[in-house]
Amino acid sequence: MRFHRTRPARLLLGLALAPLLTGCFASAGDESGERTGKSGSRLRVALAFPPAENLSPYGADATVLSRLGVTEGLTSLDANGSAAPALARSWQREGDRSWLFTLREAAFQDGTDVTPARVAAALTRATEAKPAPAALSGVTLTAEPAGGDRVRVTTESPDPVLPLRLAGPALAVLSPKAYEEKGRVDPVGTATGPFALTEVTGSTAATLDRFDDYWGGLAHVSGIDARFIADGTARTNALRTGQVDMAEAIPVAQAATLDRSLRREIATTRTTSLQLNTRTGPFKDPKLRAAAREAVDTSAFAKDVYEGHADAGTGIYGPAVTWAAGRREQPVGRAEAAVPEGTSITLATYDNRPELPEVAQVLKQQLERAGFRVELEVREYSRIESDALAGKFEAFVVARNTLVDTGDPVAVLASDYTCDGGYNLALLCDRGVDRAVAKAQGAADTSARRSAAMAAEAEILGTDAVVPLVHQRVVTGVGNSVEGVLLDPYERTLVGTGTRR
Known part of the structure; x- marks a missing residue:
């Protein structure tokens, strides 16, 4: 079963916003030499943790993908720690062991549609991962299409917090293309978030472009140039000297050396x-x-x-x-x-x-x-x-x-x-x-x-x-020109559609 999706409103909105965005943000080839996209400036971000598992969505790297706005799950976590809609717009409990999730209209970054069958397949892949994602510790679940735009998730034993569990970064939903290479999951261009990975340079850098068909609307920046800088002093200096626009996890020893206007603490x-x-x-x-x-x-x-x-x-x-x-x-x-x-x-x-x-x-x-x-x-x-x-x-x-x-x-x-x-x-x-x-x-x-x-x-x-x-x-370094940073006590988010510079 496949959704037949229509996007006239989104298309008209994009056409209407294009001239405005082009005028508001920097054009290609500015003096700093930064890369720019179709419209809007690019955001330069320094991250503390180089990929430990080739950006696999199942382990520690899952949070990196989530913080960069690449991946999403059926649900998300709101400021109060409750489950909130993401790829699922609603859900209901059918019994002790079964939940029914209704999907929103959305697309994967490779152009294919998010369907119940593909969501069920992605969740099944997560259950088979070794080691298992931490969110599934002690839990056995199965997922299957349930007709129309719905997915049924059943657990072996009652799980009253399943919607919270499915908000875990390691349970992101990826397109079938992500699983084509046996033994490896490739998040490049296969997720659903507002930014798509286009290139990963080992453990040093990653390039992301705005996903223009994102269900949550058009991101303000045209893309993200991420650098993995494990050394905290080097991250701080990169922000101080204008090499990056944001730097996560500023060391406390370096925080005092930054102007107060550049520090966000949570x-x-x-x-x-x-x-x-x-x-x-x-x-x-x-x-x-x-x-x-x-x-x-x-x-x-x-x-x-x-x-x-x-x-x-x-x-x-x-x-x-x-x-x-x-x-x-x-x-x-x-x-x-x-x-x-x-x-x-x-x-x-x-x-x-x-x-x-x-x-x-x-x-x-x-x-x-x-x-x-x-x-x-x-x-x-x-x-x-x-x-x-x-x-x-x-x-x-x-x-x-x-x-x-x-x-x-x-x-x-x-x-x-x-x-x-x-x-x-x-x-x-x-x-x-x-x-x-x-x-x-x-x-x-x-x-x-x-x-x-x-x-x-x-x-x-x-x-x-x-x-x-x-x-x-946690202290995050944020340049004076940057707005809309997503500071999160759960440390799952950092940039989103409203982040701009």
Whole structure:
């Protein structure tokens, strides 16, 4: 079945706006040498994280694609953390395990139509991905056309937050062309967002052009020239010297060097934590994990390392998750700390977020004072993620947005701390934790689900597999000529149709 789409209103709007846009924005070949498109200027963006997985939509790169306005799912996440329409304009629950989504009229960037069959196929591909997208941790779903413009999504067990789950960046819908090469998913020109990837230069740059047939309207800029600059100082300098119009994740050490008019700060749901390898090595012993946790002084990180741009760690969820504090429970079942007696460990982190190496250095000093012998290892994220997930380090410092995958507070617990979790850096497999997370996953009422999530958090913290260090605020560098930047506490969006310069 195929939709027969008509676009006269959109076409007339584009014809009417073309002269106006051409007059308002810079023409091709301006003095800076930047590339310009059919109408409107191009936006130059510096991103912190080079692709770790060839821009696969299923892993960490999914958020890069979402922030650049390339990909979309059936739903999105609104400012209150609720599911909002995206490729699906509405949905309804049919029973405990089944949901019916009604699609809007939309097109893929390769010119084909978004149809129920193609949406179902894209979701099926996501369920088959290895490792599984974090949003699907602990969930088995099937998708199929349901007649007309509808898609039915069925889960193996009841999933009361499925619309939130489908808003996860890793569950973006791509055209069949994206899956033609066996074992690889290619997002170049196959997504549905306002900007289409046209070229990816390894891990250094990407070129995007405006998708003129985007269902949400014509973007103000004709395209985006993205540069992946892992070094935070270099990103900041690129903004300061006018090489880019926007730079994400400005290091706190560099924020003070930028004019106040160039800084945008927002509280986020990102928590920096110390993850301890519970499967192999010395931290398999819960008593040594307890010793590491007792050695950590979290106040030093918020005050000194983050220079006030963060709050001391209190749990997996921080103050940006406004409902968490009133429901927080004391950790349960903690072991008595052992004496480290020179136990050797490797502590690793990455430098894409420039504060993390300093966090790791302070941690090293704190752990050594407690009696551990610590070797520090720092790499760029794309070169360390696989080793961290494989348990090649005893301890790992990570900055993790606790609501980025689905907006559901339970999802990060399932993906990061259960036996089957797809992003389980602590390699934790604990029956009590799995039971608590499963109970939270089964709660349908919003208030009950949040309370169950906090009970599960207490179980996880009780294992000492994770030590929350700080809850972050993020500083984005934005040029004075840029408007309409999408600052998001969930860090899923950055540029959209209304972003302009």
